[in-house]
Amino acid sequence: MSLEPRRTPAIVGGPRAKTTPYGRSVRYGEEELTQLREAIDQQTLFYTAGAKVKALEARFAELNGVAHAVATSSGTASIHAALMALGISPGDEVIVSPITDMGSVIPILFQGAAPVFADLDGATATLDPASVRERITDRTRAVLAVHLAGGACDLAALGAICDERGIDLVEDCAQAFGCAWQGRPIGTVGRIGCFSMNEFKHISCGDGGIVVTNDDELAVRLRLATDKAYDRRPGVAMRNPTFLAANYRITELQAAVALAQLEKLEGIVARRRAWCGALNRMLVGTPGIRLPAAVPGCDPSWWFYLMQVVPEELGADADEFAAALSAEGVGVGAHYIGLPVYGYPVFTEHCAYQRGAHAYQARSYGPGLCPEAERILRDCVMLGVNEGYTETDLLETAEGIRKVADWLANGRA
Numbered sequence: 001m002s003l004e005p006r007r008t009p010a011i012v013g014g015p016r017a018k019t020t021p022y023g024r025s026v027r028y029g030e031e032e033l034t035q036l037r038e039a040i041d042q043q044t045l046f047y048t049a050g051a052k053v054k055a056l057e058a059r060f061a062e063l064n065g066v067a068h069a070v071a072t073s074s075g076t077a078s079i080h081a082a083l084m085a086l087g088i089s090p091g092d093e094v095i096v097s098p099i100t101d102m103g104s105v106i107p108i109l110f111q112g113a114a115p116v117f118a119d120l121d122g123a124t125a126t127l128d129p130a131s132v133r134e135r136i137t138d139r140t141r142a143v144l145a146v147h148l149a150g151g152a153c154d155l156a157a158l159g160a161i162c163d164e165r166g167i168d169l170v171e172d173c174a175q176a177f178g179c180a181w182q183g184r185p186i187g188t189v190g191r192i193g194c195f196s197m198n199e200f201k202h203i204s205c206g207d208g209g210i211v212v213t214n215d216d217e218l219a220v221r222l223r224l225a226t227d228k229a230y231d232r233r234p235g236v237a238m239r240n241p242t243f244l245a246a247n248y249r250i251t252e253l254q255a256a257v258a259l260a261q262l263e264k265l266e267g268i269v270a271r272r273r274a275w276c277g278a279l280n281r282m283l284v285g286t287p288g289i290r291l292p293a294a295v296p297g298c299d300p301s302w303w304f305y306l307m308q309v310v311p312e313e314l315g316a317d318a319d320e321f322a323a324a325l326s327a328e329g330v331g332v333g334a335h336y337i338g339l340p341v342y343g344y345p346v347f348t349e350h351c352a353y354q355r356g357a358h359a360y361q362a363r364s365y366g367p368g369l370c371p372e373a374e375r376i377l378r379d380c381v382m383l384g385v386n387e388g389y390t391e392t393d394l395l396e397t398a399e400g401i402r403k404v405a406d407w408l409a410n411g412r413a
């Protein structure tokens with residue numbers, strides 16, 4: 001039986017579902033230029049002397065209802081500052097997700113600590129609390145909860161485990177600006193929340209980051225961690241470092257852009273939510289694929305849209321599904337980051353440093369460490385999301401996904 005022409009997949013000669021280019025938002029404009037001009041007019045680009053970094057931190061803290069925000073030079077710097085502030089030290093262990101950016105694990109290694117990868121929940125692709133619990137040892141000092149693709153980890157369970165074991169919960173919110181968990185802004189549940197403002201995130205200042213905490217003492221240490229442990233508060237000795245810190249300062253220029261971007265965040269997240277929410281509704285019942293899932297109480301902010309194929313039901317793997325969608329003009333890629341982070345040579349070959357001992361050398365990293373994470377990467381297909389996507393993009397994308405999935409699941413007939 002042959003398909004009606006409109007339903008014939010493009011990969012076998014049918015018409016493409018996506019006939020128009022995807023919409024894109026204008027990322028930077030007059031608001032950023034105004035802020036930048038003001039920053040230049042200050043005749044200083046240094047954070048203690050200018051007004052932009054201070055204003056960014058105050059506004060971010062206000063928007064998130066937290067006591068303190070400290071701006072940094074990147075998301076990686078934010079996480080590193082958090083670990084320095086918490087005193088993570090050589091020989092410690094930090095539990096982290098295997099599906100993330102290197103920026104989550106670089107800071108652990110730099111602190112001389114060993115990253116311990118816990119497995120993931122198959123539906124949400126975030127840390128599985130049971131696996132975290134199982135991988136805690138007497139050397140574990142922190143859990144770094146990576147909120148993937150704009151969706152939260154199970155913060156209730158992770159928080160309870162951390163409280164019970166007396167370890168710190170740090171939130172990696174690089175992909176989750178604007179996500180809410182049980183009505184609370186992401187990043188405000190753990191002891192420290194870390195954000196990235198690199199070029200690809202919900203909001204950007206080229207490169208930058210910001211950390212939040214409600215803990216007054218930690219806030220002081222976070223600032224020191226970003227500024228060589230120089231204490232620039234009035235009335236104290238500045239050049240008196242009490243721990244090893246880095247220079248992760250943000251400049252007035254980046255902060256100026258970030259200030260303008262921050263005012264756009266609510267709208268960006270609202271548009272992404274509306275688009276992805278509608279896509280979810282249109283795809284309910286599509287055979288052979290699992291739609292993105294969120295933990296209870298989470299309102300995701302949709303950095304991207306992660307589907308998973310069920311090969312036995314779809315009759316195809318992620319590569320075949322992605323190839324057929326690409327032929328339709330639907331903007332997807334299979335396998336997200338490809339390998340779990342522990343599959344990279346820096347882990348499998350322990351080549352972080354050229355010489356000397358490091359705590360992570362005592363652990364072996366490689367295939368099999370987190371089976372569910374490996375399955376997710378094998379089966380996942382990632383659809384890029386932009387707040388500029390239109391109603392037409394929605395209809396054409398949904399049509400392409402449904403058409404391809406129906407065709408594959410029906411034996412390509």
Ligand SMILES: Cc1ncc(COP(=O)(O)O)c(C=O)c1O
Nearest residue numbers: 074075076101103104174196198
């Ligand atoms: C989950 C996660 N953590 C950390 C980072 C690091 O952020 P940055 O690139 O700003 O250092 C990223 C960046 O892609 C990320 O996605």
